[in-house]
Structures are given as C-alpha cells and as structure tokens.
Amino acid sequence: MTEFTPLASLLGGAMIGLAAILLMAFHGRIAGMTGILSGLLPPLSNDWAWRAAFIAGAIVAPALIIIVAGASAVPFESPVPTPWLIIGGLIVGIGVHFGGGCTSGHGVCGLARLSPRSIAATLIFMASTALTVFVVRHLLGGF
Incomplete structure (x- = not known):
C-alpha cells in the first residue's frame, strides 16, 4: 500500500510546475524528459549544456535530499x-x-x-x- 502524502505531493507538483515555467521562461523550451534526453544522444544538439544540467539535476537532486535531510531512499521492488x-x-x-x-x-x-x-x-x-x-x-x- 502506498503511503498518503498530500503535502509532500503538493510541494513536489509545485516544484515540477515551477521548473517547467522557468525552463520555458529562460530557454523557451518544454520540460519533456524524452525531448530533453534525446538532445543528449548523438548527434548532440547545439543546446546540449542546459539539457545535461537538467538531466543531472533530476538525478542528483534526490540524492542530495537523501544526504542532506537524512531521508531514507524509497525502497523499490x-x-x-x-x-x-x-x-x-x-x-x-x-x-x-x-x-x-x-x-x-x-x-x-x-x-x-x-x-x-x-x-x-x-x-x-x-x-x-x-x-x-x-x-x-x-x-x-x-x-
């Protein structure tokens, strides 16, 4: 059974929305993960730097939360x-x-x-x- 976490879910959704708005505002790009990732595959697109930063952030941010907040990793099976x-x-x-x-x-x-x-x-x-x-x-x- 999945734990009911309305506040954490609301905060997470708001952060996703904010990231999407900022990406559109500063780069004029849509925050679609497959589109971002495809620009990192050969041949590299000319805007690969922000794509790499976005993907790195999606990977590193949860790890930092676990380290800084002392939270435990979500078990997956x-x-x-x-x-x-x-x-x-x-x-x-x-x-x-x-x-x-x-x-x-x-x-x-x-x-x-x-x-x-x-x-x-x-x-x-x-x-x-x-x-x-x-x-x-x-x-x-x-x-």
Whole structure:
C-alpha cells in the first residue's frame, strides 16, 4: 500500500510546475524528459549544456535530499520480471516517438498551455493506463 502524502505531493507538483515555467521562461523550451534526453544522444544538439544540467539535476537532486535531510531512499521492488519491465519500457518509448512527446511534456507543459494535441495525448495516456491496470489486475490475475 502506498503511503498518503498530500503535502509532500503538493510541494513536489509545485516544484515540477515551477521548473517547467522557468525552463520555458529562460530557454523557451518544454520540460519533456524524452525531448530533453534525446538532445543528449548523438548527434548532440547545439543546446546540449542546459539539457545535461537538467538531466543531472533530476538525478542528483534526490540524492542530495537523501544526504542532506537524512531521508531514507524509497525502497523499490517490483513483482514484474525484469524482461517484462524492459519490454514495457520499449513499448513506452515507441509510444513516445509516435505520440510526439512523453507524459511530462504533454501532461505537465502541454496541458498548462491548453494544447489540444497535449490534451488528447494525456487523455489517451490516462485511458491506456487505466485499461492496462484493469486487464492486468482483474483479467490476468494481477501481480
């Protein structure tokens, strides 16, 4: 069971929103993780420096919180076998490619801009997620 943390969740969401606003304000760019990451893959884009800083911050910030605040790392365990996780990641990557962006780009930034394409993409993401959970848990016996 997941612990209910409304204040931490609100603060985290506000920080994600602030980061998205600042990236748009200072660089005119959308804070979609796959788009940012793709600019770090060869051939490198001409704006790779801010992309590298953004990704480094996404990796280093949680580690710093654990070190500075003395918080414990969030334990992670998955009942899903590793090959299935890899296959799922590949399927998501294909969806990101054909959907023209990921959940962070469409769901956070696109919805905030009232982009019709992002609204449609986010509705499809959410419906697909709900359908997948239903099928896996109720029709296939769940994990």
